[in-house]
Amino acid sequence: MSESHNHANKALAPRRHDEILRRIASDGSVSIADLSAFFEVSRETIRRDLKLLGDKGQLELIHGGAVRFDAIEPGLGERTRENAQGKRVIGGIAAALVEDGMVVFLDSGTTTFAVAHALAGSRLNLTVCTSSLAIALFLCHQPNIKAHILGGEIDPREEAAAGLDVLQAVERFRIDIAFLGGGAVSPDGDITDFTTAGSLLRSQMISKAHKAYFVLDSSKFGRLTPMKISNTVKAAGIITDRRPKDVLLNVLVERGVDLLFPLR
Amino acid sequence: MSESHNHANKALAPRRHDEILRRIASDGSVSIADLSAFFEVSRETIRRDLKLLGDKGQLELIHGGAVRFDAIEPGLGERTRENAQGKRVIGGIAAALVEDGMVVFLDSGTTTFAVAHALAGSRLNLTVCTSSLAIALFLCHQPNIKAHILGGEIDPREEAAAGLDVLQAVERFRIDIAFLGGGAVSPDGDITDFTTAGSLLRSQMISKAHKAYFVLDSSKFGRLTPMKISNTVKAAGIITDRRPKDVLLNVLVERGVDLLFPLR
DNA sequence: AATAGATATCACATTTTGCAACACAATACT
DNA sequence: AGTATTGTGTTGCAAAATGTGATATCTATT
Structure with missing residues (x-):
């Protein structure tokens, strides 16, 4: 006692x-x-x-x-192989949302690269606009795709353009659908990011694009990263490869987030 | 603790x-x-x-x-090996013209890639601005270099941004020294190009940059390609890996072109 | 091309770590 | 009080990481 x-x-x-x-x-x-x-x-x-x-x-x-x-985190090549299967699944779901003739934005990141693969595999004629060097390099060789790179200073960790220049460059595009990466989904349903610049770009894309989806493989759930992406969930859906835990899932639907994952 | x-x-x-x-x-x-x-x-x-x-x-x-x-790898890989030695030499000469703190522009192309290698090897702190995806990808991992990519639509053959967007993007930079590629040097001393877009960008760089050099390996001399790069030789020097034939050399010096090649 | 010195490769021994089941003590709960 | 809960330690064994030594291969120098 x-x-x-x-x-x-x-x-x-x-x-x-x-x-x-x-x-x-x-x-x-x-x-x-x-x-x-x-x-x-x-x-x-x-x-x-x-x-x-x-x-x-x-x-x-x-x-x-x-x-x-x-x-x-840093190893880019490493991240690519990590959960490759899950990323392929996500790519498939994402590609199914895209229609012929659309203008697509692809964020930097390994999961968005998987989306790029899926888009290349589809026969859709698309214009793709990206900040990632690797994605641009890959897509420019696809016959059905016109690739655009956003200008700006290169962040070595992402191998992608970053910073204010990119925000400006985006302004020149009319984006039908955007696929965004992210560092993590916090336990209370916020999508967060590693850097300020990244979170800024992503919030901007949400308001700029006609539709915006986050592509986040299951390893991102429940993690924590520093920067919160403002007005996240307001206008965006989330595409992932596994049904999240019920707790998190409830939080997300309660916030009105579109959640797409394979039925299994 | x-x-x-x-x-x-x-x-x-x-x-x-x-x-x-x-x-x-x-x-x-x-x-x-x-x-x-x-x-x-x-x-x-x-x-x-x-x-x-x-x-x-x-x-x-x-x-x-x-x-x-x-x-x-893709496509460019082969060209890279072509006359690799000559390109290394050119890279060395080019890098010697660069001073610490400069803002450098690198055109797309395999010879300019050699320049990128040489710059990375130097210990100079530089800001490099390029339209080439491969160069940006390579340079962004060099500790002494800040890499910028110019935005625009990607030309698959060059794996680089091209078109009007690039011309606009360049406007935002103050370039100290530019290294340009080119398709060929005609027998009467004109530098020519494969495409309109390319020749436009190059002429613009000549007037825009404080100093501009063409990097052209010896295989380019005496060839012919369709587009003439206007006002070419007015403000530009040429860096190459072998002393050109006397006929051509005379034409060039007569036009007041700086010509740089190894003494052998 | 022949040689020496460094390096790679392989199989096996040794050490370290991971995992799971159970035992035990301290604490919390009713 | 008694009983559940929680945190810790212990043990045995499987899996992984590392070390060692014999042998093959490479590189450079002559």
Whole structure:
């Protein structure tokens, strides 16, 4: 009942979690061996801690420890192969929304690249406008597609034009349908992004395009990234490859978001 | 936080991969010996890391290490190898004309790509503006270079932005020095081009840039292509890899063209 | 082309880590 | 009180990562 420190004991685990997150933030990674030595607890305990934090999307589990999310993010070629199947599915759904003669905008990102593949495979005659160098390079060789690149400074991580120039360049287009990437979908249904520039471009596309969809593979759900994309869900649908968890799904439909995923 | 710096952190493969990719991006190559010493792991381990990254297409394995993977395949790949040596020479001469802090324009084409390589190899801090997707893709990963892409419709043959949009996009830049490609140099000293759009862009660059040079490897001399680049030689120099025949050389100097080629 | 030195490749041994089931203690709940 | 819940530790075994050494291959230098 009324023992001496009822709150203090409870704080043990959270204290570890704090320290773990602190280390992740400052060093980019932690190892189970180090942590279990530091806290003088068994490796299993640390493993459980990490699993818990991992499920909350605060870090990424790897063999022998954990790393910061964005630490594993940069590799572009890597991301491409990651969940390739899911991305193909998304590409298919997206392409089905497109009609002959449309002007399509494709954001940078590996999932949107999958959409590009699907569009190339369709026989639709399209004009595609993109900020991604790789997508432009790929699509310009497709006979059914006229590719446009948006000008601007190149962000090496995305291999795509970024910044204010892009916002201006977009102004010159009339976009029928836009497919946007995003960093994550937070547990309360906000679509978020890694950078300010990215989130700006995306919000602008939502208001600019006749229709706008986010393409987000299932690994993005429940994660957290810093920038919120304003007025996100107001005008946009989300295309994904797996039915989200019920909690999240309810939040999203409640907000009136169109949610497209394969029936399985 | 007593002991925060433990770079002797155990293993954590992704951490190594991260560092390896970082080095590949910034230095262009890594050696197994260096890496195994740095991470204090066996060469085998590094070898396995590299193989893994290599299989994912993030780098290219070579004897003793790995180098950056230049993803320049489609169509352009062949032309790139053509007279590669000559193009390297031209790149070197061109890079010598560039000074720290300049804003450089690079036209599309394989010879200008060689210039891009040379610029990347120099330690100069530059802003490079180009219409070529491949050049932008390559340069954006160079630590000393800020890459800009000019927006516009993509010409599949050149894999570069073309058309009126590009002419407008260029207007927004102040260019210190421009390196232009070209289809051919006619026997009477005119620089000519394959397309109208191309010749337009090039003439515009000549008047727009503070200095403008054509980079033309020796195979271009004496050829003929349809479009004449107006006011060509007025303000431009020509960089090439071999001294042209005397007849042509005389015509050119008579017109007051700066002609740069290696003394051999 | 012949040689030496460095590097790659392969198979196998060793170490580290992951996972799951269960035991045990401390705490919370009614 | 008793019982459920939660957090931790322990154990055994499977899986993964790493190290080691013998042998094959490459590169450069002569």
